[in-house]
Amino acid sequence: MKNENVTVIAGCGRLGAHMAEVLLAEGGGVLVIDRQNDAFGKLGAGFDGILLNGDATDLGVLNEADLKRASALIAATGDDNTNILIAQLAKSLYNVPRVIARLYNPARRSINEALGIGNISPVLLVTREIADALNIMRNEEAE
Amino acid sequence: MKKRVVIIGGFHKVKSLSASLMNKGYTVTAINANRANCELLAEIPQLDVFYGDGTEPYILESANVQDSDIVIALTNSDADNLVVCELCKSKFGVQKAVSLISDPDKTEFFIKMGVDSVVCEISSITSIIEQQAFLDEISTLVPIGGGRIKISQVQIPNDAPCVYRQVMELALPKNVLIGCIMRGDEGKIPRGDTVINPGDVLVLISANENESEAHRVLLGRDAV
Numbered sequence: 108m109k110n111e112n113v114t115v116i117a118g119c120g121r122l123g124a125h126m127a128e129v130l131l132a133e134g135g136g137v138l139v140i141d142r143q144n145d146a147f148g149k150l151g152a153g154f155d156g157i158l159l160n161g162d163a164t165d166l167g168v169l170n171e172a173d174l175k176r177a178s179a180l181i182a183a184t185g186d187d188n189t190n191i192l193i194a195q196l197a198k199s200l201y202n203v204p205r206v207i208a209r210l211y212n213p214a215r216r217s218i219n220e221a222l223g224i225g226n227i228s229p230v231l232l233v234t235r236e237i238a239d240a241l242n243i244m245r246n247e248e249a250e
Numbered sequence: 251m252k253k254r255v256v257i258i259g260g261f262h263k264v265k266s267l268s269a270s271l272m273n274k275g276y277t278v279t280a281i282n283a284n285r286a287n288c289e290l291l292a293e294i295p296q297l298d299v300f301y302g303d304g305t306e307p308y309i310l311e312s313a314n315v316q317d318s319d320i321v322i323a324l325t326n327s328d329a330d331n332l333v334v335c336e337l338c339k340s341k342f343g344v345q346k347a348v349s350l351i352s353d354p355d356k357t358e359f360f361i362k363m364g365v366d367s368v369v370c371e372i373s374s375i376t377s378i379i380e381q382q383a384f385l386d387e388i389s390t391l392v393p394i395g396g397g398r399i400k401i402s403q404v405q406i407p408n409d410a411p412c413v414y415r416q417v418m419e420l421a422l423p424k425n426v427l428i429g430c431i432m433r434g435d436e437g438k439i440p441r442g443d444t445v446i447n448p449g450d451v452l453v454l455i456s457a458n459e460n461e462s463e464a465h466r467v468l469l470g471r472d473a474v
Binding site: 164165166167186187188189191192195196199200212214215217218221 | 305306307308327328329330332333336337340341353355356359362363
């Protein structure tokens with residue numbers, strides 16, 4: 108049985124920490140993994156998700172996180188290739204249904220896409236936002 | 251046509267591996283993300299060197315990895331090595347990808363992800379050291395439990411009485427167990443119906459001095 112509501116977040120950086128708080132506020136279960144205990148300081152004082160201090164590329168740590176029963180995993184460490192490794196472990200060894208990797212560099216997306224892993228690339232998102240904002244400004248000028 | 255090998259990452263290993271491969275007639279290219287390493291590698295005659303991050307598709311492309319027969323990922327990051335191999339195979343159509351790995355637990359996973367050959371430094375070195383220990387000390391390898399338990403190995407000659415018999419037929423003394431059978435490159439854990447072949451190497455675990463009796467049962471004589 109999949110635990111419908113637990114999302115495992117690998118990497119408690121700015122994205123991981125914020126994501127954890129948002130998901131928790133939405134009523135889901137959250138487990139955050141980070142190699143450095145200090146990283147958990149980014150989480151608000153009221154955060155009541157589960158914290159796991161360890162290397163999220165280590166199978167022992169992923170077992171401890173009960174990744175097999177998680178409904179989603181977000182790979183949000185600071186290193187793209189580490190995120191690819193974690194996402195692929197989650198997808199192909201632990202059969203996590205929904206897996207997303209944050210990739211700063213979109214050039215390596217294809218190897219994750221082939222496995223059904225979602226990729227979020229900040230550069231692409233921000234580029235689109237800026238392009239949209241420029242278009243809106245241009246339209247306003249035209250009016 | 252000469253076969254072409256591209257090696258990504260590594261330094262000392264690249265030096266000796268490229269020398270050995272070029273000696274065998276391969277064309278070798280090295281990609282390295284460290285500039286100082288690149289300069290030193292560039293001093294090796296006939297070795298093509300590219301400076302850059304080999305996990306970046308554009309670097310792989312500029313090194314013409316698509317025209318290579320084998321890629322070997324030797325960085326010290328398992329994640330980087332996985333990405334190199336996956337990119338080379340799926341994006342550049344390279345036939346064979348070999349990866350070094352530091353975490354032995356991920357060996358199977360790498361193979362599942364399409365890496366053709368995975369070399370784990372730690373398990374390889376451990377097993378070599380183990381084999382050396384076996385060679386030097388034919389009979390007793392590891393005394394444990396204050397010497398009451400012994401792990402020993404026995405090579406089975408063609409004429410041994412146990413050849414072509416099932417493990418359960420052997421009248422091994424109490425307190426002796428065949429823990430493992432090494433046959434060729436493979437290690438098998440025997441079951442009762444496993445048949446002993448000539449040339450097998452049996453690893454025995456024995457307690458209370460029953461080891462020599464076991465040798466008599468298996469070999470028909472005392473072990474050397």
